[in-house]
Amino acid sequence: MPLQVAVGHSSLTGPRERNEDFCGVVTPEGQELENKGLVAALGDGLGGHKGGREASEYTVRGLLCDYYATPDTWGVHRSIDKVVTALNRWLLSQSARDPELAGMATTLSAVVLRGRRYYSAHIGDSRIYLLRGGELFRLTTDHLWDHPELKNVLSRAVGLDAHLLLDYAEGELQAGDRFVLLSDGVWGVLPEAKLVEVLLAQPEPQHAAAALTSLALASGGQDNASAVVVEVRELPPPSLRDSLEHVSQLPLPPRLKQGQELDGLEVEEVLHESRLTLLYRVRDKHSGQRLVLKTLRPECAGDQEEISGLVMEEWRARRVVSPFFPQVVPADERSCLYFLMTWHEGATLQRMLDADHHFTVAEVVQHGVRLLKGIAALHRLEIAHRDIKPANIHLGQDGRLRILDLGVALSAGETGAAAGNPGTPSFMAPELFAGEAAVAAHDLYAAGVTLYHLLTRKYPYGEIEPFQHPRFGEPVPPTRWRPEVPAWVENLLLKAVAKDPAQRFETAEEFLLALERGAARPLAAPARQPLMTKNPLLAWRLIAAVSLALNLVLLALLLR
Known part of the structure; x- marks a missing residue:
């Protein structure tokens, strides 16, 4: 059963010649309701300005x-x-462009009902x-200047200042909740006791909204x-997103040792410990x-960015239902x-490489x-792994290969701190060192380096240390280290790790098809770039050196 609501809205002009208020509600269905929720919003344009409405x-x-x-x-x-924030920039640009629209700004109050929570x-x-x-x-605070001469003057609004600061809040929903969004033309006239009286007397939200505006005038x-x-009639059952948001409020576990228990899970071994995370076999x-x-190390308690990152990792991992990934096991009673x-x-x-497996x-x-x-x-789900390397690829005793660790993965549309380039340098594409953001296509480059490394224990451009700013020339052919590598394999790997992104595989399916076709339909050897194209400075230096040498020879001949 999805979220069930009833909605009502009313906007009256009153004695003014123009109604500068605007309100609206979107009530989607199906997956969009579950993922994004219902949105109700009300804006009150600044009075006395041409662009208020x-x-x-x-x-x-x-x-x-x-x-x-949004994603x-x-x-x-x-x-x-x-x-x-984008709307605020647009309003400011309009004010700057047209003097008659100077001061074009509005209040904004919005409520989102999603799952069993409100925002x-x-x-x-x-x-x-x-x-x-x-x-x-009352869920909001008025943003007015606290000064006798500036009474009823807004200190914050959309379009008022380049630095936008909204107030946010959230909480649990209950059946029967009524969310009421009002302009100051209503709440400034009717006291709260009268608001309650009208709302209780009108069982239908549309009648309640109309009664409030009519009574105010x-x-x-x-x-x-x-x-x-907006009245909540029925709540949906708890969703995955709701449960994960609840989990993010839980405390971090203490550091666990072999033999200790947590929620009925006995620790058998500490598998891995990084700067932020801990992995146990239980x-x-x-x-x-x-x-x-x-989980996270106990020292990360209070670090909301890392806590959100772990919750997002679980959310992504639950979406990836595939034999090529470990599967999340529900743990509802955490x-x-x-x-x-x-x-x-x-x-x-x-x-296996460290154990000298050939x-x-x-x-x-x-x-x-x-x-x-x-x-x-993974890419069909619009998720980029961003750290493909042999250490994150597991070969099980059942013969299955599984990709590990979605801790630095990125879903479509994510930006901010999560959108940096956290990969391992030797597996990162050249353009990432110039500041380009890692995307799904860069997983294909990392896959090419991974296969190259499994064959040769080397890297196509040499090993790259953290914080190093490498210069990339031509990739070293794998046959330099393994002469028995077939030409079709070499051509395929050189295409995968080409310096120029335009020369690489565009999709995982294209890369996969080339591997599956193998020697039956080999790829052509990649064209080597002329020196003048890939390093024009070096080319001109060589030309200058040759020219100087020839001139010296000619000078010596003339002086004989």
């Missing part, structure tokens, strides 16, 4: 439209902030109330009067199943912040086919 309408319409265009992986508040965003002096159990709660209101009423004492428990994944006996390809050409091709199938499954 335009500002409120453009802002509300823009939010209601563009919010649904599902973004949080509600992040999506609203990104959209309203609010607010700037200005329109208000959001919550009527729950017959009691009215009938009581002497001189401003536009607008109201939006055994479910009830089922006997071995699992991998991933007392601490962690998540569980399936455990598979075996070793990473890097561990990969044959046939093994590398076979592993490459499986790796590209896994990457293709």
Whole structure:
């Protein structure tokens, strides 16, 4: 059963010649309702300015439209902030371009109902109330200057300042909740006791909204009067997103040792410890199943960015239902912040290299086919792994190859701190060192370096240390290290790790097809760039040196 609501809205002009308020509600269905929720918004354009109505309408319409265009992986508040920040810039540009639109600004109050939670965003002096159990709660604070001569003058609004600062809040929903969005033409005239009286007397949200605006004008209101009423009729069952948001509020577990227990899970071994994360192999004492428990180090307590990152990693991992990845095991009764994944006996390809395993050409091709199938499954979900390397590729005793660690992965549309380039330098494409952001296509380059490394234990451009700023020439052919590598394999790998992104494989499917066709339909050897193209400075220096040498020879002949 999805979220069930009833909606009402009303906006009256009153004594003024022009209604500068604007309100709207979007009630999507299906997956969009589950992922993004319902949005209600109200704007009150600044009075006395030609662009007041335009500002409120453009802002509300823009939010209601563009919010649904933001990625599902973004949080509600992040999506609203990104959209309203862009709208704010547009209003400021219009004010700067047209003197008659100077001061084009608006208040904005918005509520999003998604799953079993509500989210609010607010700037200005329109208000959001919550009527729950017959009691009215005010969810917003008016942004007005606290000065006798500036009474009723906004200190914050959309379009008022380049630095936009919205107030955000969120909480749990209850059946019967009524969210009421009001312009100051209503709440400035009717006291809160009268608001409660009207809301309780009108069981239908549309009647309630109309009654509030009509009563405000009938009581002497001189401003536009607008109201939006959204009533929660039925709540949906808890969703994955809701449960994960709850998990993010849990404390981090203490550092665990072998033999200790947590939520019925017995620690058997510490598998890995990094600067931020801890991985344990645990055994479910009830089922006997071995699992991998991933959490943050206790020192990360209070670091909301890292906590959100771990929650997002679990969210992504749950979306990736594929035999080429470990699968998340539900852990609904968690007392601490962690998540569980399936455990598979075996070793990473890097561990096999460290143990002096010699990969044959046939093994590398076979592993490459499986790796590209896994990457293709990830890319179809619009997720970039961003750290493909032998240490993150596991070969199980069951013969299956699995891609590990989505900790630095990036879903489509994510930006900010998460959008840096956290990969391992030797596996990073040349353009990433120039500041370009890592995307799904760069996983294909890293896959090419991985296969090259499995064959040769070398890197196509040499090993690159952290914080090093390398200069890239031509990749070294793998036959320099392994002369028995077939020409078709060499051509394929050189294409995958080409310096120029335009010469590489465009998709995982294209790379996979080339591997599967093999010697039957080999790729042509990549064209080597002329020196003048790839290093014009060196080319001119050589030309100058040759010219100087010839001139010296000619001079010597003339002097004889």
